[in-house]
Amino acid sequence: MTDQAAPGAQARPAAPPRAPRHSSWAVLAARFRLASRRDPLGFIAAVAALLLVLLALLAPLLPIAAPAAIVSASQQAPSAHHLFGTDQLGRDVFSRTIFGARHTLVTAVLATALAAAIGTPLGILAGYLTRWPSGVVMRVMDVLLAFPGLLLALVVVTILGPGVTTVVLAVGISYTPIFARVVYGPTKSIRAQDYIAAARAVGCGPLRIVRRHVLPVLSSELIVVISSAIGWTTLLAATLDFLGFGIRPPSPDWGADLSAGVQYLGQAWWISAAPGIAITATILIANYLGDFLASMTDPDRLRQPRTKLKDTTTLIAGEN
Amino acid sequence: MTQFILRRLLMVVPVLFGITVLVFSILHLIPGNPAQILLFGSNATPQQVANLDKQLGLTGSIYSQYGNYLVQLLHGNLGYSYSSNQTVVAEISSQLPYTINLALGGLVVALGLGIPLGIVAGVRPGGITDKVATGVAVLGVAIPYFWLAILLVLLFAVKLRVLPALGTGSVKALILPSIALGWGFAAIIARLLRNNLIEVYDRPFMIVARAKGLSEWRLLWQHAMRNAVGSTVTIVGLQFGYLLAGAVAIEVIFGRPGLGAFLVARIQEKDIPSIQGVVLLVAVVYLVVNLLVDVAHGLLDPRIRRSWSR
Numbered sequence: 001m002t003d004q005a006a007p008g009a010q011a012r013p014a015a016p017p018r019a020p021r022h023s024s025w026a027v028l029a030a031r032f033r034l035a036s037r038r039d040p041l042g043f044i045a046a047v048a049a050l051l052l053v054l055l056a057l058l059a060p061l062l063p064i065a066a067p068a069a070i071v072s073a074s075q076q077a078p079s080a081h082h083l084f085g086t087d088q089l090g091r092d093v094f095s096r097t098i099f100g101a102r103h104t105l106v107t108a109v110l111a112t113a114l115a116a117a118i119g120t121p122l123g124i125l126a127g128y129l130t131r132w133p134s135g136v137v138m139r140v141m142d143v144l145l146a147f148p149g150l151l152l153a154l155v156v157v158t159i160l161g162p163g164v165t166t167v168v169l170a171v172g173i174s175y176t177p178i179f180a181r182v183v184y185g186p187t188k189s190i191r192a193q194d195y196i197a198a199a200r201a202v203g204c205g206p207l208r209i210v211r212r213h214v215l216p217v218l219s220s221e222l223i224v225v226i227s228s229a230i231g232w233t234t235l236l237a238a239t240l241d242f243l244g245f246g247i248r249p250p251s252p253d254w255g256a257d258l259s260a261g262v263q264y265l266g267q268a269w270w271i272s273a274a275p276g277i278a279i280t281a282t283i284l285i286a287n288y289l290g291d292f293l294a295s296m297t298d299p300d301r302l303r304q305p306r307t308k309l310k311d312t313t314t315l316i317a318g319e320n
Numbered sequence: 321m322t323q324f325i326l327r328r329l330l331m332v333v334p335v336l337f338g339i340t341v342l343v344f345s346i347l348h349l350i351p352g353n354p355a356q357i358l359l360f361g362s363n364a365t366p367q368q369v370a371n372l373d374k375q376l377g378l379t380g381s382i383y384s385q386y387g388n389y390l391v392q393l394l395h396g397n398l399g400y401s402y403s404s405n406q407t408v409v410a411e412i413s414s415q416l417p418y419t420i421n422l423a424l425g426g427l428v429v430a431l432g433l434g435i436p437l438g439i440v441a442g443v444r445p446g447g448i449t450d451k452v453a454t455g456v457a458v459l460g461v462a463i464p465y466f467w468l469a470i471l472l473v474l475l476f477a478v479k480l481r482v483l484p485a486l487g488t489g490s491v492k493a494l495i496l497p498s499i500a501l502g503w504g505f506a507a508i509i510a511r512l513l514r515n516n517l518i519e520v521y522d523r524p525f526m527i528v529a530r531a532k533g534l535s536e537w538r539l540l541w542q543h544a545m546r547n548a549v550g551s552t553v554t555i556v557g558l559q560f561g562y563l564l565a566g567a568v569a570i571e572v573i574f575g576r577p578g579l580g581a582f583l584v585a586r587i588q589e590k591d592i593p594s595i596q597g598v599v600l601l602v603a604v605v606y607l608v609v610n611l612l613v614d615v616a617h618g619l620l621d622p623r624i625r626r627s628w629s630r
Contacts, residue, residue, distance in 0.1 A: 143338030146603045148561030150568055155342075158587050158595050159349045235464055239569055242466055243584055262470060262573065266478050276467035283462040 028296075035295040042292025048285045056101040067091065067099035067252040078270055085270040087261065096252040097274045103247060104254045104282070107168055108233040114172030115233070116226055119179025124210060124218075126180065127187025138184065141177040149174040149236055154245075162245040171236045175229060182225050183218055190214050220297030224290050231286030238279050254279050324618050324625045332611055339607070343600045344389050347592050348382065398600070399593035403586065408597035411582070416601075418578035422501060422570065423563045425494045429502025430509055430563075431556075437506065438513025442548070443540060445518050453510060460507025466569040469500035473573070497574045501566050505559060512555050516548035523547075550621050557613030561606045 036043040055062075072092075078085040084093035126137035144152060156170035190196065190213070199209050240246050241255025249256065254275035261272030380388075392399070398408035433456075441453035463471075476483040476496060484493045520526060521544060529543050568580030575581075579598055586594040618625045 139334045139338065142335050143342060146335055146339055146607050147342075147599070148565035148602065148606065150565035151561070151599060151602055154568070154583065154587060155346060155595075155599055158346060158590075158592070231462075238464060239466060242464075243569060243572065245587070258467060258470070265470065265474050269474055272467070272470055276464070276470065279464050279467065280459075280462050283464075284458070287458070287461065 031296045035292055039292055039295050042288050042295065045285045045288030046292055048281075049289050052101065052282065052285065053105070055098055056105050059098050059102055062098065064092065064095040064098060067096045084274040085268065087257070087264075087268070087271045093257075093270060093274045096257055097254070097278050100252040100254045100257060100275060101278065101282075103164075103251065104234060104237060104241075104279075107164070107171070107237040107246075108230050108282075110168045111171035111175065111233040111237060112226060112229045114168065115175035115179050115229065116222070118172075119176040120183050120218075120222065122176070123180035123183035124187050124214060127184045128191055128206065128210060128214065137180070141180045144173075144177040145181075149232075150239060153236060153240060157240065157245045164247050167237050167240045167246040170240060171233050174236060175233060178229070179225065182221065186218055186221060187214055190217055220294075223297055224294045227293050228286055228290035231283040231290075234279060234282050234286065321618075321625065325615055328611060328614055328618070332607060335607060336604070339600065339603045340390060340393065341386070343596050343603070344386050346596055346599070350590075350592065393600075398597040401586075401594045402591040403589045403594070408593050411594060412579065412597050412601060415577055415579050415582045418576060419564075419567050419571070419580065421494060422497055422567050422576065422578060425498030426501035426505065426563045426566070429498050430505035432506075433502065434506035434509030435513065437510035438517065438552075439540070439545075441510060442514040442517025442521075443536075443544075445514070450514075453514070457507040457510040457514075460503045461511075463504075465500050465504050465566050466573055468503060469497065469570055469573045472496045472500055497570050497576065500573075501563060501570050504566070505562055508559055508562075509552065509556060512552050513548060516552055517544055520544045520547045550617055550624070554613060554617055557610045560609045561602075564602050564606065 036046075072086050072090050078093075084097060087093050087096065122137050122141070126134045126141075147155065152174045153167075153170035156173055157166055160166040160169065196209060196213060199213055204212075237246070238255035238258070241253050242259045244256070244259065247253045247256055249260070258272045258275040258279070261268070261270075261275075264271055396409060398412070400406070401408055401411055404411065437453040437457060440449040441457070442450075444450060473496065483496055484490075526539065526543060529539055534542070564579075567578060568584060570576070571578040571581040572584055579602070583595065583598045586598070614624075
């Protein structure tokens with residue numbers, strides 16, 4: 001009879017991504033080595049990211065001019081004395097670029113943290129609960145997604161007025177729906193798994209299930225998205241600063257300095273070139289680091305031929 | 321088919337409602353009374369403030385205000401601009417053509433550059449064409465579009481003097497802004513198309529098609545592209561907002577008139593009705609574009625239609 005068939009023979013839903021096995025330091029180090037061998041560019045990105053953070057942290061200790069100090073004549077071309085030249089007021093562009101990293105990176109990291117802290121729980125909530133609460137949360141996210149990122153950020157700027165805190169909030173809120181969307185789908189498919197039903201059967205509450213059985217599975221994807229999101233938030237924050245809605249002029253900032261240099265493009269291209277290169281490099285590093293972390297956290301990725309890997313640049317496009 | 325379109329239309333309603341609520345509440349989320357913002361600087365008496373409140377429709381409960389807002393909206397009335405006293409509709413319609421031209425220019429660049437790059441990269445992943453195409457695409461994602469705009473001006477307008485940096489008069493003036501706006505979008509299209517093509521090329525039916533001796537060219541156009549292009553189109557719709565929002569910074573840099581430049585100027589002036597008007601318009605256009613894309617996708621692919629009629 002057909003009901004004699006082994007239970008394993010039944011059609012099962014596609015397996016969701018597995019949780020990382022054991023995250024002891026030894027395993028992490030081994031995975032790091034493995035991923036580095038597979039993806040040398042990612043390894044370079046990891047080193048560059050570390051350097052960038054160190055440079056930003058240690059900026060006041062470095063033997064460079066104060067970012068707001070007028071150190072020579074204005075618009076001096078790059079030289080041994082002023083590596084990136086001097087700007088329209090005679091300030092050292094090299095020093096401003098390094099100090100600008102502090103502000104830009106702090107904004108990007110805080111905004112990403114904000115987006116992840118609001119978006120992830122909302123996405124899990126929507127994916128875990130079934131009926132109407134799920135619909136309500138996702139429709140609200142749809143509404144937010146109906147405003148292109150920069151537009152939503154500009155709405156926040158309109159409401160709060162320009163400023164440093166505003167930029168963090170504006171960028172954070174703009175990326176909240178992306179985090180919600182990224183975790184929504186996987187949460188839904190995890191929820192349908194037998195081990196969740198088993199956990200519920202032995203009496204686990206929803207909070208415990210999410211903490212012990214859902215979050216660990218999502219963690220690898222979240223790490224990747226967070227890393228790439230640093231790149232996106234850097235860009236959006238720089239755009240707002242560029243448009244003049246962020247930090248006030250004398251403070252060094254990539255977006256604001258880039259915009260200040262536009263008027264002097266003909267005579268002194270280096271004023272806006274230095275922060276422009278810095279923003280580009282940061283986004284590149286964040287993207288490659290995202291790919292690298294994806295390889296590190298997902299064992300299946302390591303097994304695929306390298307040329308067939310998907311990259312995380314497209315995550316933002318809403319592929320999930 | 322009709323059922324699919326109806327269901328998709330029904331999805332739009334709550335989002336549309338949410339958009340109007342959000343746009344309406346901009347006015348009320350701003351700290352301080354709008355009338356006071358308007359009369360800022362002049363020593364307004366409470367009487368003047370009250371009169372202005374009445375004129376702006378800021379009396380009554382918040383629900384009745386929202387109701388009024390909706391009624392006005394349905395009559396095509398977006399209110400009067402604080403800074404110019406013209407209707408918001410008139411102001412926006414004078415700016416709109418410039419932004420439409422720019423967005424179309426950006427779209428042409430995005431598709432014209434993104435599709436070929438995605439194909440040459442996806443057909444032979446790991447090959448030299450893939451590496452070059454990937455390089456172009458990665459730079460497109462990483463270079464901030466406003467900086468790309470500056471580089472383009474520096475190269476083509478300041479150094480080579482072949483294209484104008486400013487102005488709106490000729491088609492020539494549209495070239496640089498379109499490239500600056502479209503390249504990042506092209507990069508995303510190229511990456512997605514590459515990912516999709518790689519996936520399709522691994523499917524069994526492709527192996528069968530190749531085994532029965534189809535040429536690579538027919539393999540690509542008759543089998544691979546047909547399957548890869550669907551989800552790419554959806555993402556193009558989702559990312560269309562990138563073009564609309566990107567226009568903001570591009571218009572400011574190139575000194576072009578248009579919705580983006582208008583929005584930035586009006587945010588600085590705290591001209592709330594104008595801001596609300598632009599935000600509403602962009603969100604609704606974006607919503608409609610995605611609706612059309614989904615319907616088109618459903619028309620092309622019966623599997624999509626079926627997934628909606630559960």
